Amino acid sequence: MLCDYCKQQDASVHITQAGEGPFKMGLGQTNKLHLCTDCADKLFAASPGTNQMRNQICLSDFYRTKLFDLLEATHPEVFYRGNDNTKLHEISKLMESLLREQLKKDGVELNEDAFQMLRSDLCFSHHYYDRADDYNKSHAT
Numbered sequence: 001m002l003c004d005y006c007k008q009q010d011a012s013v014h015i016t017q018a019g020e021g022p023f024k025m026g027l028g029q030t031n032k033l034h035l036c037t038d039c040a041d042k043l044f045a046a047s048p049g050t051n052q053m054r055n056q057i058c059l060s061d062f063y064r065t066k067l068f069d070l071l072e073a074t075h076p077e078v079f080y081r082g083n084d085n086t087k088l089h090e091i092s093k094l095m096e097s098l099l100r101e102q103l104k105k106d107g108v109e110l111n112e113d114a115f116q117m118l119r120s121d122l123c124f125s126h127h128y129y130d131r132a133d134d135y136n137k138s139h140a141t
């Protein structure tokens with residue numbers, strides 16, 4: 001998939017946002033952006049309230065896979081990618097809760113900025129979107 005902005009590089013940053021926020025949408029609207037790292041850096045640098053160090057801390061492939069396997073086994077609905085904003089918000093909270101619980105269980109202590117970087121890495125990685133694509137294909141009506 002090509003970057004939504006430059007249309008030249010592969011998109012590696014995937015952002016879904018509902019409602020008001022730094023990407024200037026109206027209430028009730030959902031915006032999905034697929035960006036290359038260069039365009040994502042430009043967007044985040046120009047967007048107040050976003051963490052410019054967001055990629056400094058990320059999950060290992062092993063740990064991310066462990067979390068996704070746990071989610072698939074206990075809450076497969078987290079891979080839903082439809083237009084139900086209420087459901088998407090619930091999924092986001094569920095993933096955040098699971099990540100907090102698992103990090104605590106594993107004895108990993110983080111400040112809030114570091115946690116949000118890991119949360120973003122979990123929720124917006126291509127690993128998530130690959131599993132979501134598989135889930136949504138198997139649950140299509």
